[in-house]
Amino acid sequence: MKNKIYLTLLLLFGLMVLFSFKRVKGNEDENLFAIPSNFPKPTYHFKSNPLTTEGVELGKTLFYDAIISSDNTVSCGSCHQQSAGFTQHGHAFSHGVNDLLTKRNSMPLYNLAWSTSFGWDGGVHDLDLFAISPITNPVEMNENMANVLDKLRKSQNYPSLFKNAFGSEEINTERFLKALSQFMLTMVSANSKYDQYMRMEGVELDEKELAGLELFKQKCASCHAGELFTDYSFRNNGLEPAKVEDLGRFEVNQQESDKHKFKVPSLRNLGYTAPYMHDGRFETLEQVLDHYAGKVVKSEYLDPILQQNGKLGISLSSDEKVKIIAFLKTLDDDYFIKKESFSESSLKTVIPKKDILDDVKKLSFGNEKHQLIMNESLVFYLKLKDAILKKETNKAAVLANKLALSLDRIDRKNLDIASRVYFDKVYQGIAFDADHIIEGKALAQHQFDHFGELSANMFRLMASFKPSDKPLFYYESSEKKFSWLSNLSNEESTSIIKPYQFKDLKKRAIQP
Ligand code: HEC
Ligand code: HEC
Incomplete structure (x- = not known):
């Protein structure tokens, strides 16, 4: 009898230890990262980079600091602005240092913990490695990691920020990248009208929005699938070839069949993230739907879903377009756009600006x-x-x-x-x-x-x-x-x- 009690106690104790570990390793600190109940499990490897308040703070400081770029004028936040769903407002292409233009439309940043690859062509597989690409790209930040680390080591604030986050003042590439990831992982967008409706939080969609949701499921969700509104695949959705050729996924893997294919993007926060598509060619959602309804271009790369039964594109009446747009608007997450803790003004360390x-x-x-x-x-x-x-x-x-x-x-x-x-x-x-x-x-x-x-x-x-x-x-x-x-x-x-x-x-x- 006594043994049984001991055993039970031991088991309970063991479970408690296990559970508390999981909380730390799995980042179940709700303030930093929580899985919305209507979302699937994230894919990010939190175990090798558990979020901490100090790590996120360091990442946020780095994200908004132009010290990362070669001439100290461009920060991650220049091309990824919170008020624009962390893309760049009104820009088809973004300008980096020396006002050079990027070749693709800046991507909105949210729900990155669920992504399986990064960039329009999915060229990077791990969020922790992504930042190297804008930093070293000559038309973005045009810098190299050794210089960035050097500038950070010589700065007034960073040694102590790294110490707070990682336990010592050592500044290295791994810590730098992990901190940036920590901040970006906190950018969870899951509080739109649609989310609140799905979680039955007392919010209803109106008739038009519900009709739009039904149409969306039939006509769009084969690619823009699930609660993240993407199946993370690479496809060609029949855009007219651009003046400057962009081979998309092909540039990553040299597979002939992947030419002109781009990542199926998520569709949250579209109200803030215009213009649309990898080259920002469409200013409005009306233009996007007009594209799918009547302007899909046939090519050997075009996705089979967009050429069924010998018909190009997706059949959509003007009434159906209006309903789908009404539904897409329910995916705008105003809370995310305004959330104070993502903003530059919430930083605890003031970033010195050049006078x-x-x-x-x-x-x-x-x-x-x-x-x-x-x-x-x-x-x-x-x-x-x-x-x-x-x-x-x-x-x-x-x-x-x-x-x-x-x-x-x-x-x-x-x-x-x-x-x-x-x-x-x-x-x-x-x-x-x-x-x-x-x-x-x-x-x-x-x-x-x-x-x-x-x-x-x-x-x-x-x-x-x-x-x-x-x-x-x-x-x-x-x-x-x-x-x-x-x-x-x-x-x-x-x-x-x-x-x-x-x-x-x-x-x-x-x-x-
Ligand atoms: C000059 C503008 C510019 C700057 C500066 C910039 N980005 Fe980007 N960002 C882009 C563009 C353009 C893309 C799409 C790139 C592509 O597909 O080739 C992108 C894509 C991304 C993505 C991929 C998102 C996804 O869903 O796949 C991440 C993550 C990202 N940027 C993070 C950062 C970080 C972190 C920094 C700072 C170190 C940064 N960016 C600086 C323009 C910029
Ligand atoms: C065959 C797969 C497929 C189907 C079906 C599809 N899309 Fe897309 N969608 C894509 C791909 C791929 C892109 C990115 C293309 C690019 O930039 O080159 C995209 C881009 C978009 C964008 C731009 C988002 C941004 O952030 O730039 C919107 C909006 C969009 N789709 C809405 C819809 C709607 C609404 C429907 C249904 C009427 C639909 N899509 C059906 C594959 C699809």
């Missing part, structure tokens, strides 16, 4: 005609600012074009070498953002995002060459990364600026 004045040189145009051009350009700039702030998108596009053309009249041959090199570099930046403002005709937010960067470059020109004979003022708001030039010393209180309530405004004067 814009560090990049201002003392240079001269040495030419009256140039002074005149600069002052004329400034007028276009100020009008452009008004249009951006009033959300007059078409007018802003016209003015951005005028500004770029006006500045381009500066005759570089008449500048000394230092001035020429600097002018060209800054001008390129301005032309780049002006282009986006021109293209972004219908997207006020997109224009707004690019105007801040354009203003920073206008400031660089004005402060370096001092062409104006009146003082100018540069306002910088840390909150929205927005900045602008003005000839008013109290512009923060004018009717055009006031409604924006920019926080933490910093003002600098550029004296003639």
